[in-house]
Amino acid sequence: MYANLDTYLEEISHYLVLKQGTQDVLAEIRSHILEKTSQEHGVVNEENVARVLLGYGTPQQVAARYVEGETLIAPTLKKYLLRYTAIVFVLHVALTLVASFLKTSLVIFPFLYIPPLSSANGLFYLPTAFIYDLGLVGIFLHFVTRQAKDVTLPWFNIRWRPPETTGTDESEPKLYLLILMLAGFGAVLWAYTRFQTLFVMGIGPDGPQPLFSPAVSQWYSLAVLALVSVAICGYVARFYTRSEWIDVATSALGLMIAGIVSIYPLEDEPSRLPFLSERTFGTVFVLVVAFTNALGLLSGLFRIARRLLTGMRDVKS
Amino acid sequence: MDVDNSYLEIEMNRGFLQLFVLAATEQKTYGYLMLRQMKEIGYSVDENTLYPLLRRLEKNGWVRSEWEVHSDRPRKFYVITPLGKEVRGQGLAIWRGQNAVLLRMMEINNVRES
Numbered sequence: 001m002y003a004n005l006d007t008y009l010e011e012i013s014h015y016l017v018l019k020q021g022t023q024d025v026l027a028e029i030r031s032h033i034l035e036k037t038s039q040e041h042g043v044v045n046e047e048n049v050a051r052v053l054l055g056y057g058t059p060q061q062v063a064a065r066y067v068e069g070e071t072l073i074a075p076t077l078k079k080y081l082l083r084y085t086a087i088v089f090v091l092h093v094a095l096t097l098v099a100s101f102l103k104t105s106l107v108i109f110p111f112l113y114i115p116p117l118s119s120a121n122g123l124f125y126l127p128t129a130f131i132y133d134l135g136l137v138g139i140f141l142h143f144v145t146r147q148a149k150d151v152t153l154p155w156f157n158i159r160w161r162p163p164e165t166t167g168t169d170e171s172e173p174k175l176y177l178l179i180l181m182l183a184g185f186g187a188v189l190w191a192y193t194r195f196q197t198l199f200v201m202g203i204g205p206d207g208p209q210p211l212f213s214p215a216v217s218q219w220y221s222l223a224v225l226a227l228v229s230v231a232i233c234g235y236v237a238r239f240y241t242r243s244e245w246i247d248v249a250t251s252a253l254g255l256m257i258a259g260i261v262s263i264y265p266l267e268d269e270p271s272r273l274p275f276l277s278e279r280t281f282g283t284v285f286v287l288v289v290a291f292t293n294a295l296g297l298l299s300g301l302f303r304i305a306r307r308l309l310t311g312m313r314d315v316k317s
Numbered sequence: 318m319d320v321d322n323s324y325l326e327i328e329m330n331r332g333f334l335q336l337f338v339l340a341a342t343e344q345k346t347y348g349y350l351m352l353r354q355m356k357e358i359g360y361s362v363d364e365n366t367l368y369p370l371l372r373r374l375e376k377n378g379w380v381r382s383e384w385e386v387h388s389d390r391p392r393k394f395y396v397i398t399p400l401g402k403e404v405r406g407q408g409l410a411i412w413r414g415q416n417a418v419l420l421r422m423m424e425i426n427n428v429r430e431s
Binding site for chain 1: 347348349353364365366368369372373384390391392393
């Protein structure tokens with residue numbers, strides 16, 4: 001009847017997440033707006049309805065007032081989210097290790113599918129596994145919340161404590177450290193542009209003696225430069241914000257770099273060091289970079305999740 | 318110095334508004350009319366506060382509602398239930414008790430209203 005009012009209500013309905021009674025709420029808002037238009041403007045037409053709508057609030061704001069108190073996870077269960085996720089994640093890691101060791105896939109349909117993974121791919125898989133576990137536990141607690149009954153869930157006493165937020169987050173970024181990092185990066189960049197490698201045995205009379213074949217040297221040198229660039233960018237960002245998302249972003253980028261590096265096909269070519277073939281070097285390099293960044297990413301995500309939950313509790317109290 | 322009392326008002330409104338609406342629904346009434354009556358006696362409530370509150374009160378069983386058509390316009394009327402009256406009585410007792418102890422505390426500590 002009134003196109004602008006219909007559009008407005010349609011938009012509200014997008015944001016209105018109620019267990020029941022959505023149409024009733026929309027009908028009441030419609031009734032109120034038409035009543036108000038009639039009482040305050042005399043004539044009910046699109047123009048006057050538009051005037052009333054202007055003062056009624058955005059559809060998002062209106063819907064938000066109705067869904068207040070509709071919690072996805074009951075406040076009393078929020079502490080369980082991280083604890084249960086930690087337990088499920090430990091099991092997930094153990095199963096991933098088993099799958100990786102046996103070079104087979106593990107399926108617990110429909111909850112779990114671990115494809116056959118190499119050690120390096122297993123590390124890339126872990127952050128995804130963590131996010132999945134968080135979601136799975138979240139869904140479980142949501143269903144418990146929806147039951148609206150006094151369900152007593154077991155509380156497993158774990159002595160392990162998550163990493164404290166003190167440390168890197170609260171430490172001030174230091175200018176002299178940044179200058180040192182930039183100077184180091186400059187030196188490494190200069191060495192690379194001059195010798196096309198960062199992996200050398202030493203400098204002989206004919207110049208530097210590269211550790212690996214030129215193509216491999218170049219590939220891994222570029223990876224080191226990319227990793228250092230990401231670390232410097234992350235450090236610079238800390239001068240502007242203390243957000244934990246910086247750690248998450250830099251770790252994710254580090255993990256991506258490790259992933260890109262790992263696709264390079266390596267042969268068992270000997271290097272100048274008898275015990276270190278190119279393949280061994282490449283595998284260790286990727287594993288170390290992937291492991292440290294996977295750890296950083298998980299720890300960052302864990303801190304953010306904990307802060308969000310603590311924040312919610314603070315707001316509620 | 319001007320003090321922003323909006324936060325305090327929101328906090329104090331939480332319980333008060335429920336009681337106020339339980340008093341306003343003694344006779345069958347609808348949202349717009351309730352808002353107008355409240356305004357007439359000097360209390361202003363946002364419509365986006367009142368309607369969700371009415372919905373919550375109805376969910377608790379303290380008011381009941383029904384749609385009626387007047388002058389070709391459907392209106393949702395609310396009226397307090399016996400349970401709502403009981404809750405209102407208890408709420409008023411709490412409110413009076415709180416008021417009394419607050420005044421007593423102010424008297425003991427010689428608090429003057431600024």
